[in-house]
Structure formats: C-alpha cells, structure tokens
Amino acid sequence: xxxxxxxxxxxxxxxxxxxxxxxxxxxxxxxxxxxxxxxxxxxxxxxxxxxxxxxxxxxxxxxxxxxxxxxxxxxxxxxxxxxxxxxxxxxxxxxxxxxxxxxxxxxxxxxxxxxxxxxxxxxxxxxxxxxxxxxxxxxxxxxxxxxxxxxxxxxxxxxxxxxxxxxxxxxxxxxxxxxxxxxxxxxxxxxxxxxxxxxxxxxxxxxxxxxxxxxxxxxxxxxxxxxxxxxxxxxxxxxxxxxxxxxxxxxxxxxxxxxxxxxxxxxxxxxxxxxxxxxxxxxxxxxxxxxxxxxxxxxxxxxxxxxxx
Amino acid sequence: xxxxxxxxxxxxxxxxxxxxxxxxxxxxxxxxxxxxxxxxxxxxxxxxxxxxxxxxxxxxxxxxxxxxxxxxxxxxxxxxxxxxxxxxxxxxxxxxxxxxxxxxxxxxxxxxxxxxxxxxxxxxxxxxxxxxxxxxxxxxxxxxxxxxxxxxxxxxxxxxxxxxxxxxxxxxxxxxxxxxxxxxxxxxxxxxxxxxxxxxxxxxxxxxxxxxxxxxxxxxxxxxxxxxxxxxxxxxxxxxxxxxxxxxxxxxxxxxxxxxxxxxxxxxxxxxxxxxxxxxxxxxxxxxxxxxxxxxxxxxxxxxxxxxx
Numbered sequence: 114x115x116x117x118x119x120x121x122x123x124x125x126x127x128x129x130x131x132x133x134x135x136x137x138x139x140x141x142x143x144x145x146x147x148x149x150x151x152x153x154x155x156x157x158x159x160x161x162x163x164x165x166x167x168x169x170x171x172x173x174x175x176x177x178x179x180x181x182x183x184x185x186x187x188x189x190x191x192x193x194x195x196x197x198x199x200x201x202x203x204x205x206x207x208x209x210x211x212x213x214x215x216x217x218x219x220x221x222x223x224x225x226x227x228x229x230x231x232x233x234x235x236x237x238x239x240x241x242x243x244x245x246x247x248x249x250x251x252x253x254x255x256x257x258x259x260x261x262x263x264x265x266x267x268x269x270x271x272x273x274x275x276x277x278x279x280x281x282x283x284x285x286x287x288x289x290x291x292x293x294x295x296x297x298x299x300x301x302x303x304x305x306x307x308x309x310x311x312x313x314x315x316x317x318x319x320x321x322x323x324x325x326x327x328x329x330x331x332x333x334x335x336x337x338x339x340x341x342x343x344x345x346x347x348x349x350x351x352x353x354x355x356x357x358x359x360x361x362x363x364x365x366x367x368x369x370x371x372x373x374x375x376x377x378x379x380x381x382x383x384x385x386x387x388x389x390x391x392x393x394x395x396x397x398x399x400x401x402x403x404x405x406x407x408x409x410x411x412x413x414x415x416x417x418x419x420x421x422x
Numbered sequence: 423x424x425x426x427x428x429x430x431x432x433x434x435x436x437x438x439x440x441x442x443x444x445x446x447x448x449x450x451x452x453x454x455x456x457x458x459x460x461x462x463x464x465x466x467x468x469x470x471x472x473x474x475x476x477x478x479x480x481x482x483x484x485x486x487x488x489x490x491x492x493x494x495x496x497x498x499x500x501x502x503x504x505x506x507x508x509x510x511x512x513x514x515x516x517x518x519x520x521x522x523x524x525x526x527x528x529x530x531x532x533x534x535x536x537x538x539x540x541x542x543x544x545x546x547x548x549x550x551x552x553x554x555x556x557x558x559x560x561x562x563x564x565x566x567x568x569x570x571x572x573x574x575x576x577x578x579x580x581x582x583x584x585x586x587x588x589x590x591x592x593x594x595x596x597x598x599x600x601x602x603x604x605x606x607x608x609x610x611x612x613x614x615x616x617x618x619x620x621x622x623x624x625x626x627x628x629x630x631x632x633x634x635x636x637x638x639x640x641x642x643x644x645x646x647x648x649x650x651x652x653x654x655x656x657x658x659x660x661x662x663x664x665x666x667x668x669x670x671x672x673x674x675x676x677x678x679x680x681x682x683x684x685x686x687x688x689x690x691x692x693x694x695x696x697x698x699x700x701x702x703x704x705x706x707x708x709x710x711x712x713x714x715x716x717x718x719x720x721x722x723x724x725x726x727x728x729x730x731x
Binding site for chain 1: 492546547548562564565567569570571572573574575576577578579581582583594595596599661664665666667668669670671672673699701702703704706707
C-alpha cells in the first residue's frame with residue numbers, strides 16, 4: 114500500500130493526515146508543536162509521529178506541508194509563530210525521510226486547496242477561500258493549483274485596505290485592513306464602536322465584552338445592534354469577494370473559520386453585498402460555506418503531493 | 423522555416439504579427455476589422471492576410487488570438503465590439519487553416535502576457551498589467567500563464583469598486599469603478615468635478631474640455647488643479663495595485679495604455695500611494711511602465727502558442 118501524508122503545522126499543534134493515493138483520509142491525529150530552539154525539533158517530531166504509523170517510509174510517496182507564513186518555492190523566509198527564519202523546510206525534511214517529493218505552501222493557501230479539491234469546491238478548478246478566525250486568512254486556487262505569488266504573499270486579502278478611515282489598527286501595522294473588521298476580533302471591535310453611538314436597547318449590553326459568537330447569536334435573535342455589527346462585517350466581506358471576483362474570477366468563494374459557523378445567516382448577507390459590488394460578468398460566482406472544517410489543511414497538504422504526482 | 427502568428431483583434435483594426443519560434447517579430451501589419459454579418463468575415467480576412475505572407479500554411483505551427491471580450495477555453499460568449507456571440511473562434515479558425523494549434527484569450531490578458539514575457543516583465547513569472555486608455559484594462563499572469571478565471575472575467579480590475587460614493591456612472595452600469603476615475607475619460611471627469619469647487623486660477627481653465635493628455639502636461643508644468651486631478655487618479659491606481667499585490671502578488675505591475683505615456687511622473691505618484699496601502703510582504707512589488715506599446719497584444723498572442731509548444 115502507498116500513502117501520502119498531509120501535515121498542517123500550526124502554532125500550537127501539528128495536524129497529521131494519512132491518505133491513500135485517491136485522497137481518502139485513513140487516519141488523522143495531532144501532536145504538540147515544539148517551538149523550542151526556533152522550532153528546529155518540529156520536523157523531527159513529525160517524522161517520529163509518521164514512523165509510528167508507517168514504519169516503512171518507502172510506502173510514503175510524498176509529504177505536503179501547510180505552514181503559518183509566506184512560502185516561495187518550498188522556502189520559508191519567516192514563520193514568527195514557529196520560530197522559523199530562512200528555513201528550507203523541503204531540504205531539511207527530505208534529509209530526514211530520504212525522499213524529495215515534498216511540497217510546502219502557506220496554511221491558508223493549503224486550506225483553500227483542500228476545500229477546492231475535496232470540500233465545498235467539489236473539484237472546481239478556480240476557487241478562493243476566506244478563513245474568518247482570530248485573523249482573516251485567504252487562499253486562491255487557479256486551474257487547480259495554489260497561487261503562491263512572487264513574494265509568497267498571494268491571497269493576503271486579510272490585509273487589503275477596505276476602509277482608509279477605519280479606526281482599528283491592524284497587527285500588521287497598517288490601518289483599514291479587512292482583518293480588523295471581519296475577523297472575530299474585528300467583530301468585537303465593531304460592536305464596541307457601534308455601541309458608543311447606539312441609543313436603543315440591546316440584549317448585548319448586559320455583557321462586558323461579548324464574543325463574536327454571542328454577537329452572531331443575538332443577531333439571529335433579531336437584536337438590532339447585533340445585526341448592525343454583523344452587517345458591517347458582511348458589507349466588507351462582500352466587497353472583498355468582489356475584489357476576488359474581478360482578479361482571479363473564481364467559480365466559488367468558500368467562507369471558512371470559526372466565524373463562518375454563523376452559516377447561511379452570514380453567507381446570505383455577504384452575498385447580498387457582493388452582488389451590489391461586483392461586475393456583471395462575475396455575478397455567477399457562488400459564495401458558500403466551508404465543508405472540511407479543521408481538516409482542510411491536511412487535505413490541501415496531501416493535494417499538493419497528489420497534484421504533482 | 424516555421425512561424426507563429428499573433429493576432430490582436432480590435433474593434434477597428436486587426437493587428438497581425440509574424441514571429442519565429444524564438445518569438446522574434448519578423449513582420450507586423452494591420453487590416454481593417456470587418457464587422458459586417460456579426461463579424462463572421464473577420465477570420466476569413468485574417469486567413470487571407472496570413473496566406474499572402476505565408477502561402478504554405480504548413481510552415482505555421484500555431485495561431486494565438488487576443489479578442490475584446492471574455493474568453494473561456496477558447497470560446498467567446500460575447501464580444502460586443504465585433505458582433506461575435508457564442509463564438510467558437512478556435513473551432514471556426516481551425517477549419518479554415520486545418521490546424522488545431524490555436525489559442526484564444528482576452529485582449530487585456532494577452533497584452534499582459536506579452537509584457538510579462540517579452541516587455542517590461544523581462545520574462546518574470548508573476549506579473550500584472552493595467553492598461554489605461556478609454557477604459558481600464560487589466561491582465562494577470564501567474565506562473566507564466568494568463569489567468570482566465572471561471573467566467574473569463576479574471577483581471578477585470580477596471581470594474582473593481584474603489585469608491586462607493588464616486589459620482590461617475592460606469593458603462594458597465596455600476597458606480598465607483600476604477601475605470602470611471604483612472605481612464606482617460608475618468609481623468610476628464612475628475613477634472614470637471616474638481617473644477618467646480620476650485621477657487622484658484624488654473625491654466626486649464628482656458629480650455630472648454632481639456633484632454634487627459636493636456637491635464638498631464640499642465641500637471642507636469644506645476645498647475646495646481648491639474649496636479650490635484652492626476653493625484654486623484656494615482657491614489658486609486660495605487661489602491662488597485664495594492665489589491666493586485668495581496669491577491670496574486672505579482673513581482674511587477676506594468677502600467678500601459680495611452681495615459682501611461684505620462685511616464686515616471688504618473689508611475690511615481692502611483693507607487694507612493696501603493697506603498698501606503700499595501701501589506702508589508704508586498705512592498706517589493708515594482709510598478710513600471712509598459713515597453714511594447716501597441717505590440718503587446720501580438721507578442722502576447724504569439725506567446726499563447728509558444729507557452730503550449
């Protein structure tokens with residue numbers, strides 16, 4: 114039997130997926146991310162975990178990695194959450210496993226590839242994905258392949274400026290980034306901003322700092338201020354989708370991440386704004402919910418290998 | 423000797439380029455575009471023109487076309503300027519020349535490919551181009567290939583909404599499109615708008631409706647109102663470049679078309695705004711002037727063939 118491993122390296126855990134050559138997930142599990150010594154141990158731990166499951170590495174045809182940072186040609190200039198700097202992951206890991214069939218891509222890009230190939234994308238060739246979590250991730254798939262970009266920064270749509278007068282500062286140093294509005298943090302920021310000038314009565318006012326989840330729940334229950342807060346995010350997400358539609362013109366835009374659990378309540382709002390913003394020829398682009406959840410990364414990482422097989 | 427033909431089909435003329443297999447342009451010329459009978463004669467005229475130059479068509483290894491409309495898989499749903507509707511250009515032309523090595527793409531995309539491969543791009547793999555003429559065209563090249571998109575609408579950045587409160591209506595029916603601000607027409611629109619509230623004295627006031635070219639000339643001469651007008655366009659072009667930088671993350675963004683003849687005067691202004699808008703990891707993207715002028719289309723069309731050879 115031959116296998117492919119999909120490995121999704123995060124700041125807290127490394128997710129591993131063992132796949133057959135038809136991309137069936139045979140087993141998945143996690144190991145803690147060992148960030149000591151600038152993350153140099155991470156790949157040793159990955160190897161150990163894989164060898165416990167597949168002692169004979171000649172059964173593994175290749176390894177795909179998703180990593181939290183920019184990637185160009187399997188090289189990682191920096192991944193702050195892991196401690197990696199100027200890290201040749203492919204070269205280093207290939208020495209350990211004595212196999213050079215190794216592919217590395219940015220984690221948001223890999224998740225988009227996973228959803229495009231095996232999740233909400235249903236194998237469609239042109240797909241983009243927005244992942245709404247603590248930040249806003251984005252990955253773009255063109256003709257079935259991840260777009261990496263010249264500096265590994267393709268799909269950094271979380272940092273597109275959507276509002277020059279936006280009052281929230283982004284972690285990247287800029288202002289007006291989509292991430293400051295449409296992430297879980299952004300939704301909390303927006304609520305706090307709108308609350309200041311709100312003269313009505315909101316069910317959210319009983320909480321000191323309501324979470325994004327709570328804000329969505331109250332919006333679904335019809336609370337006016339909560340709806341206003343969600344609409345604010347949906348407006349800029351609809352705009353971001355219109356940007357994707359006139360750049361790489363995907364057939365589907367997949368919305369994933371924790372915030373996307375609001376489901377069609379959020380997706381419908383995004384789509385309404387998208388339809389107003391976008392160019393006629395792009396109006397058929399569908400905005401849909403992600404399907405693979407936290408497994409998108411391991412599926413996409415495995416796909417990196419299978420795409421090149 | 424073997425040849426490739428690059429054919430750039432416009433609403434007024436069809437440009438033809440005869441290339442050797444190393445993409446050297448051996449001859450170029452134009453024929454009028456015959457739009458009678460819904461443009462059905464256009465490909466016959468193209469064939470006649472090519473056969474005069476190369477009577478033995480077995481010497482031609484392939485034909486590339488750039489056309490003014492969306493294209494998916496060599497099929498043209500509509501090209502209003504030519505009268506084509508649901509037109510299978512590849513199939514129709516291959517019957518005439520008895521050769522199926524034919525590639526069709528949108529004209530702005532083909533121009534971007536020409537500049538990427540043989541012009542300002544110097545062969546770089548990841549390039550985008552904005553063409554500032556009567557409208558704003560855009561083409562995106564990823565890994566050396568044109569991005570077509572699911573509905574043939576990739577690179578329609580002329581119709582990205584950059585200003586929801588923009589007072590100019592776009593030909594596409596929307597408002598706020600980049601094209602209404604940064605095209606030659608957009609620059610004239612902006613001048614007229616800014617003139618209304620201008621209390622100073624401008625050298626442009628002696629003209630009834632100054633052209634974009636005249637506005638640029640006076641801006642270069644230091645006229646305050648003209649500079650303000652150019653800055654307005656440059657601001658939104660810088661923003662559009664920042665959008666490109668966080669989507670496909672090109673190494674170079676090429677600015678072409680009639681308006682780009684303003685040269686470094688315009689490019690420097692665009693770059694200043696771009697640097698303020700864009701994400702850190704994208705700041706190395708260079709904004710440069712186009713090099714091939716009106717030949718970008720035939721070069722790019724030839725490249726479609728050579729890319730697949």
